[in-house]
Amino acid sequence: MKKLAKRLLLAMLAASMCMTGVACGTGTGEDDTAGETAAPETAAVETAAAETEEAEIAKTEDDGMKRFEITYFYGPHNEQLIDESFYEKIADAGFTSIPLEYGNTELNKKALPILKKYGLTCSALSDSRIDAVIGYDRTFSPDTPQEEVDRVISEVVADYAEYTDVIEGWLLQDEPCEARFEILGKVVSAFRRFSPGKLTMINLLPCWAGEVNFGTATYREYLDEFVSQVNPHYLSYDNYHFYEGGGYRAEDFFTNLELVRDKAKECGLDPMVIILLTKHHRYADLTFDQIEWEVNTAMTYGMKRISYFTFILEQYLLDDGWDNSCMNYMGEIYPHYYDVQEINRWLLPLGNELFDKESVGVYHLRKFDWDVLEAECEEYTPTGVLGEVKGDRFVIGLFDDGSFMITNKLWDELDGEYNTFEFVDIKDGLEYFDTTDGQWKDAVAEGFVTRNENGNLTREFHLSEGVLFRVK
Structure with a gap:
């Protein structure tokens, strides 16, 4: 099975740990699975210490996003990670900091110098040892002692010590339920101590996912528990607006923006959003105006980083009807590549101007x-x-x-x-x-x-x- 499909299945398996019978707050009761929505990459926190009702969020002077970035989720992976032609296209499209996903340590180390060559940084680095300690490996669980988590994370950080000028963050998990927060908090704590100044990427569920996926009664409680237990570097989420046939989310798209923005302000965290780009499942093949709409509404709400889902498509995704990302695994360019390129030309200066504004x-x-x-x-x-x-x-x-x-x-x-x-x-x-x-x-x-x-x-x-x- 391809690695994205495997990772999504693992995410759904993890979500099954969160089954509860509690009533949902802002969810709509849709039967979408958590794995069907977007995923991570990096973004950031801009403040020092903030105290919430649940917990004190201890920050360091190195905490936080350093600049506005444009990124994506799901880009080149496996042998594509060391194919320069992809990175040339990524840079030409106006991306500034990108994740390295689904590669092994050896490929990651070969890819990082290529990113640097094309003026890119790594927003979120994926490593199987991080996945394992979070719980994709039965060896680890929320009860894993902090000392054992520290051992693994310190090993990962030391392994990439040569590339700290390129690495801006670490990729942890997409759309976790509340049951995952305890172990994620331990992992974030370890990265704060062993990799200061670098950020951890955890992408949250959309507000309609429901209490079964949240593991809490409401979305507000889900956000509260995430901040309290995990002490995240920033808040990231996705909520896709446009459906095939002209439909769209009229009930909670802006609600989600409001809730994430409000929680980020309350806790002194920077918010980011992953926006829909690629046609998949029931989601639309977007027009240029729809992509621009997603970007501009996010910027109006003060988002500090924009991510597109996805950049690349593999054959198994094409077989499943996915279409019109930026590129496919063979290097063919889709129309959305040029849409994103045009938008990114004005998005970067706008993001830079807004970055220091609250x-x-x-x-x-x-x-x-x-x-x-x-x-x-x-x-x-x-x-x-x-x-x-x-x-x-x-x-x-x-x-x-x-x-x-x-x-x-x-x-x-x-x-x-x-x-x-x-x-x-x-x-x-x-x-x-x-x-x-x-x-x-x-x-x-x-x-x-x-x-x-x-x-x-x-x-x-x-x-x-x-x-x-x-x-x-």
Whole structure:
């Protein structure tokens, strides 16, 4: 069996340890398995010490993400790990830090210098010894003493000592249930001590997965227990929005963003999200606008790292109907490669500009009650320097320096090519961040906004467009 399938089966086996009869909080009761959603790679924590009601989260001065990164889950593996042609394409597509998955120690050591050659770092390094100590090997369990965990992790870290300039983190687990948190906490503790300044990657379940997969009664409790027991370096999750046939998750996509963002702020952790890219199972073959929509909504919510699922496809995935990732294992390029490449050109400067800003509020602008406001989401009311605005179906993210990002929530061409946003209170001094050169520019002087018949500044947002503004 191929290694991704094996890993997903192991994840489902692990999830079976979490079976409970507790009622779900925000879950929808769907019968998706945890292994069907995305997976890890790296991201990061930006704060020092934070204390929650459950536990004190002890940080070191080396903790946290150092910069905005663009990554993916499921890339080259096995012998592909040492094929430079893949890394050339990865770098050309605008990725900055990538995981090394499903390779052995020997291949990892050969691959790391290739990453460095192409200006890439390793966001999350996978090693079978880490998998074993987490519990994919029956030798280990949550009761494994910390001393034994330390022995294994110190050995892993020492084995890669020559490559610390390339390794930014370690890959632990995708979508664990609460029963895994104890052993994950021991592993994270060991990495904090033996590999300071490097991050551990654990990707969490989406909020609809339900109490059977959470191992807790609600998603909030799942997040609380994860932070309390694991002391993670950052929060990562996935929740795929778009289905085949035009369907989408109208009930909890933004709810999930809200819950993860809120928990990250509460605990001083950086949040990241894995977004849908590859057509698989019931999930759609995305348009460019839909991919851009996923990215811009995430950035509006203050995500510090963006990951695409997946980069590559193996033959067994193609046989199962998966399609349109970035590339396949034979080196053939799919249309989504060029979509991602185009998006990443503006995403990196935008991410760099937003990286040191703290999200202080996210609001939804709507005209009609039938445009349902998801649970946990807040409707926009005149706030701060932005003041009164007019528009329909926008999401607005406010940051601690007074800047604000506005994203058009419309992605379907049937909704029209443009969506008008009107600034009622801002009369002058509006600037926008130009991602083509990374500079702030006068929105009026550059013709980026126009004045309507009332003399108010307006912007015609194209589908899924997001723009970062400020007032000088």
